[in-house]
Amino acid sequence: MAFKNFKSIRNIAIFVFVLLVCLFLPRSVKSLGEKSFDEFRAPIESLPSHLSDLQKYWSLRSNSKRSLIETGRDLARLNAAYELKDIENESLRSDIKRLEGFLRLPSYDKFKMEVARVVKRDINAWWQRITLRKGSMHGIKEGYAVIYGGGVVGRVVEVGLYTCEVDLVSSRDFRIACHIKGDDRPIIYQGLGGKALRSSGGEIRDVPADIDEKSGVILVTSSLAGSFPDGMLIGEIVSLSLDADEIFKSGKVRLNPELSAIKEAAILVPVADIK
DSSP: OHHHHHHHHHHHHHHHHHHHHHHHSOHHHHHHHHHHHHHHHHHHHHHHHHHHHHHHHHHHHTSOHHHHHHHHHHHHHHHHHHHHHHHHHHHHHHHHHHHHHHHTOOOSOOEEEEEEEEEEOOGGGTTTEEEESOOGGGTOOTTOEEEETTEEEEEEEEEOSSOEEEEETTSTTOEEEEEETTOOOOEEEEEOOOSBTTBOEEEEEEEETTOOOOTTOEEEEOGGGSSSOTTOEEEEEEEEEEOTTSSEEEEEEEEOGGGGGOOEEEEEEEGGGOO
């Protein structure tokens, strides 16, 4: 009985000691411990994504010779089409370079795209944040823009060695300078979060009063946004109303529904940051 009492007292003492250490440790030590734990956990969270890639690889390896031959023929046709497109693009790039030199315009080749898979998306914060499978080891830094085929995804806010956290364009923490396509006057956009998995959007303010609400009004990024190039799609304006000052309008923005199911995204790395 005495041994059991001693054991229980010892366990309580250890618990109290650990609690006191956690309470009185400096904030810098706590932050270091938290970051170390996140870095330790990151490869584990990335493991399902790597396993999925491996599964796809072996499923392709198990295809029959006939299906591989047919796939090879299709790829040959695509390669031929891409070669023609590449020749056309090279010609267009040469024309652009020539015009830039003639008109003394700055080059538009400011970003390099780093494609990354989505590792994690918390169901409780579906429209707030995602985790991508690229980190500081791949040259990623906080503040970099993230895009996909449907436009803006969000902005990098936290970077680990192998992963990074991205605030989505639908997040309440995401704000950006933008403008209406075809009108260069600046507008402020902010995400609204989401009440359901397939329901999210944003809001805009400081919209000039002469802009009318009509179908197909597209909202795009502005060069004033810094990390984002000009003209990237944000969403479609669905409503506008005059503010109390009767000078500006505010309204709601519908985002691309494909944002709820993205599997990959491209991080825009400024060429100036590449060593």
